[in-house]
Amino acid sequence: MPSMDSLLAEVSRHHYPEPPATPEQIAAFEARAGWQLDPDLRAFYLHCNGAALFRPRLTANYRVLSLDEIRRGRAAIRGSESDKDGPASWYTLLYLQDGDYILADVSRKEGGRYPLLDAFHETFPDPVETRQIAASFSEFLAKALASGDDFFWLDG
Template sequence: MSMKRLLAEVSTHHFPNPPATPAQIAAFEARVGWKLDEDLRAFYLHCNGATLFAPLPDVNYHLLPLDRIERARAAIRGSEEDADGSPSHYTLVDMQDTNFVILDVATPENGSYPLLDAFHETYPDEAPRIAASFAEFLEKALRSGNRSFWLSSGPLEE
């Protein structure tokens, strides 16, 4: 499904924030030292974060606004030490209880950053890949029925 259709679905059925401005995106990229890929740029120009299925605070999928994205090791371990996680891992989705979906900005493939599961009890030793791109992740999340699709054995919704 195209990003345009996914973003329309977020706006119609979920809880998007107002869009980020180009200046906010530029400030974010200067702060973190990497550029948003095409899917992420489209998402943040459409909405600067969102929640899926329910509004805050009781939500499983909290797609973070730009000002809340940080290194995963800082968010999960409260540390900036390399032993506590890769410097190229950044939070993207707060799944609550210090569990996150994270980006690996060091290993883009076909112009997209892969998304990983960062379970607070096993990160950084385990961070399995759950999507090759943000568009793939968003599509699966929207079909998840508010479940962590990569942990569920049930079928995704149509």
């Protein structure tokens, strides 16, 4: 798998990154959210505070949210903070232009990184449908950048 540095360089060269987050913005986000960014996410946000992949923001299939846009999945998808509408530990990371999101499960780490989940708005928060699609943000980003703008986890 490519290094995070090479993935970030590709985002800068071929995609639509926002300006970097400051350490103060990251600290404010972590205080607000109640969890710490993992190494992949910290590197990403210090490089760019959100990014559209392949196409500009308004038409992008993949849009990595800015720190200010990240919120609990249940609030973003169901407009609720009730436990019946999804775990409190699932947070939005990417908006997929079709009302769906990619979430980080901040209740667990694999190799020091949060796993990423596909959150289809019509079946959310069904645990069978809200499935893990990457073990880390760097794995997800590598697969997304290699996808040619397709949702790689929906193939075949």
